[in-house]
Amino acid sequence: xxxxxHQRNRPGSAVCYDTAMMFAxxxxxxxxxxxxxxxxxGQDLKIYFIDVDGGQATLFVSxxxxxxxxxxxxxxxxxxxxxxxxxxxxxxxxxxxxWMLTTHxxxxxxxxxxxxxxxxxxxxxxxxxxxxxxxxxxxxAYEGYLAVREKGAHKVLKAGDQFAFGSGAVHVLSARKELIxxxxxxxxAGTKPSGCAAAETRKGDGSENEMSIGFVLDFGRFRAxxxxxxxxxxxxxxxxxxxKIGDIDVYLTTHHGSKPSGNPVMVxxxxxxxxxxxxxxxxxxxxxxWNTVKAVPTIEDRWQLQKSVLDEGVHNVADEKIxxxxxxxxxxxxxxxxxxxxxxxxTNSRNGFTKSYGPRR
Ligand SMILES: [Zn+2]
Numbered sequence: 001x002x003x004x005x006h007q008r009n010r011p012g013s014a015v016c017y018d019t020a021m022m023f024a025x026x027x028x029x030x031x032x033x034x035x036x037x038x039x040x041x042g043q044d045l046k047i048y049f050i051d052v053d054g055g056q057a058t059l060f061v062s063x064x065x066x067x068x069x070x071x072x073x074x075x076x077x078x079x080x081x082x083x084x085x086x087x088x089x090x091x092x093x094x095x096x097x098x099w100m101l102t103t104h105x106x107x108x109x110x111x112x113x114x115x116x117x118x119x120x121x122x123x124x125x126x127x128x129x130x131x132x133x134x135x136x137x138x139x140x141a142y143e144g145y146l147a148v149r150e151k152g153a154h155k156v157l158k159a160g161d162q163f164a165f166g167s168g169a170v171h172v173l174s175a176r177k178e179l180i181x182x183x184x185x186x187x188x189a190g191t192k193p194s195g196c197a198a199a200e201t202r203k204g205d206g207s208e209n210e211m212s213i214g215f216v217l218d219f220g221r222f223r224a225x226x227x228x229x230x231x232x233x234x235x236x237x238x239x240x241x242x243x244k245i246g247d248i249d250v251y252l253t254t255h256h257g258s259k260p261s262g263n264p265v266m267v268x269x270x271x272x273x274x275x276x277x278x279x280x281x282x283x284x285x286x287x288x289x290w291n292t293v294k295a296v297p298t299i300e301d302r303w304q305l306q307k308s309v310l311d312e313g314v315h316n317v318a319d320e321k322i323x324x325x326x327x328x329x330x331x332x333x334x335x336x337x338x339x340x341x342x343x344x345x346x347t348n349s350r351n352g353f354t355k356s357y358g359p360r361r
Pocket of ligand 1: 055056106108109229255256
């Protein structure tokens with residue numbers, strides 16, 4: 001009986017075997033499919049710091065494939081900056097812009113938005129609200145922006161706002177001269193920087209620069225900082241008397257690394273590991289600002305979007321870490337791929353030069 005039973009069971013075993021094989025094949029197919037999906041989307045945060053000739057344009061791509069463009073460079077130049085941003089979006093495997101964040105309404109940030117809207121669909125526009133400037137040029141730039149903004153959704157950001165970006169989040173630090181009141185929940189935030197007592201204050205410029213949206217984008221343990229063109233005093237107030245920002249892995253030099261920004265008390269308080277200078281050949285890229293960054297004890301590396309001719313160029317980093325050695329019509333960028341453990345890789349699109357940085361120790 002046992003044998004018969006066993007024999008009787010053989011067809012059943014064959015069925016079980018076939019079922020198991022089918023299940024295994026199905027699971028293999030599912031895992032390959034999921035692998036393709038996750039491979040296409042990536043499980044990392046990608047950031048493209050795009051060279052727009054002394055303007056600003058940064059593309060963030062979340063681990064879930066969402067796209068956030070922060071500033072869109074200049075208008076004109078036969079769609080140059082829109083084409084550069086679109087090339088980065090394509091490189092990331094995306095085909096639309098989910099969020100278009102304009103830090104403020106100066107021509108080197110908002111100027112390129114209408115042209116960008118002409119080459120890629122934009123879903124939601126984020127800004128600080130009404131323009132604060134009324135010169136003819138400022139009004140023209142703002143109205144050009146409003147004309148495309150009305151074709152998508154719109155949200156005004158305020159200091160203290162935050163929104164999810166893939167598995168990470170965007171934390172708004174500043175908007176319209178308002179700053180967050182409490183420190184973010186992050187390593188290094190809540191401390192009292194020793195440099196606050198002796199920190200210098202400077203006169204503001206009363207322009208759109210001071211209205212800039214500044215934010216931290218975090219992804220697991222990785223954190224990046226973009227303060228738009230915020231000025232010296234606001235930078236200082238973000239870390240004094242209490243550090244509200246915390247430790248930063250990648251710091252995009254404030255205001256193109258120009259002289260009225262780069263307050264040493266802020267640059268030191270955020271303990272940056274890598275800094276990226278978004279200046280042009282003759283714009284921003286101030287040697288003093290770069291020297292401040294260079295002197296920060298935690299800094300491991302500095303990269304540039306364009307080579308500066310200021311100060312006879314002696315303060316430039318090595319050519320291999322500069323995206324454009326001269327102003328370019330063709331797209332070039334410094335790309336960061338960040339992982340949740342805080343490690344990240346930086347790559348120069350011009351020459352493929354790449355460096356990896358482990359999690360912060
Ligand atoms: Zn600017």
